[in-house]
Amino acid sequence: MGRDLAADFPVARDTFAEADECLGMRLSALCFDGPREALAATEYAQPAILATSIATFRVLADTSGLEPAVVAGHSLGEWSALVAAGVLGFAEALRGVRERGRLMQVAVPPGVGAMAAVIGLEAAEVATLCEEAAGGEVVAAANLNGAGQVVVAGHAGAVERLMRLAEARRARTTRLDVSAPFHCPLMRPAADGVARFLAGIAVHTPRVPVVTSVEARPIAGREEVVPLLVRQVTAPVRWEETMASLRRFEPTAALEVGPGRVLSGLARRLWPELPCHAVNDASTLAAAAEAVA
DSSP, X not given: OOHHHHHHOHHHHHHHHHHHHHHTSOHHHHXXXXXXXXXXXXXXXXXXXXXXXXXXXXXXXXXXXXXXXXXXXXXXXXXXXXXXXXXXXXXXXXXXXXXXXXXXXXXXXXXXXXXXXXXXXXXXXXXXXHHHHHTTSOEEEEEEEETTEEEEEEEHHHHHHHHHHHHHTTOEEEEOOOSXXXXXXXXXXXXXXXXXXXXXXXXXXXXXXXXXXXXXXXXXXXXXXXXXXXXXXXXXXXXXXXXXXXXXXXXXXXXXXXXXXXXXXXXXXXXXXXOEEEEOSHHHHHHHHHHHO
């Protein structure tokens, strides 16, 4: 992740160097070269994704002069959005998401939790099936992505039962290759640790509006940021509602900044008339800048 941008743009190289110094490790080498197994650990994946996203954002701003009218982020991406809006400092956000990842990893022992995508059922149907599948364990909606896609998280056995119930209703299900069951009540110990970390960081007034996925509305002021980031650890990502909230700002285009293109795909299904571009390397950067200029 980010290797081409770092090779081509000094601001990206500087961003990765800043991340390396901040964390006291060669995060850049892990992003560029792996190994994949190490990068998959959420303690490293979270700062790696944030660093790559901010490097991309800085290159986009530096080369095109584009400035966002509003920002939002899906799960970890909300931290990147807060950095882009000037609410959190890059260094503090890096340390925060590394701690967030570490806490999430230890909150639930390996193999105890799981996540799965359910495609083809509405959120209310999935919620009903979660109640039926729980059997004294935890299983709950974790990502309300819209367009008939809901991700669930919880105890592995309960998630398996939920998948069978969903498939009996002709839905498609996919077990996700993740290291912990994010955005569900099993993450409560991680949320408590995130609260302790955030108690000591500086939070600034947003330069541009930030729509939070916890409540699917713009953050009203900086005093809301810490409570929302703490709640986010256990709360579902209300992405369909977040996209609906973005409509009030009447954007002319959407840019997904950072590794991957999952949100671009969701945007095209939820808001097909809005031009949407994934920006993650030199070629997509140039194409997106030209498209929205």
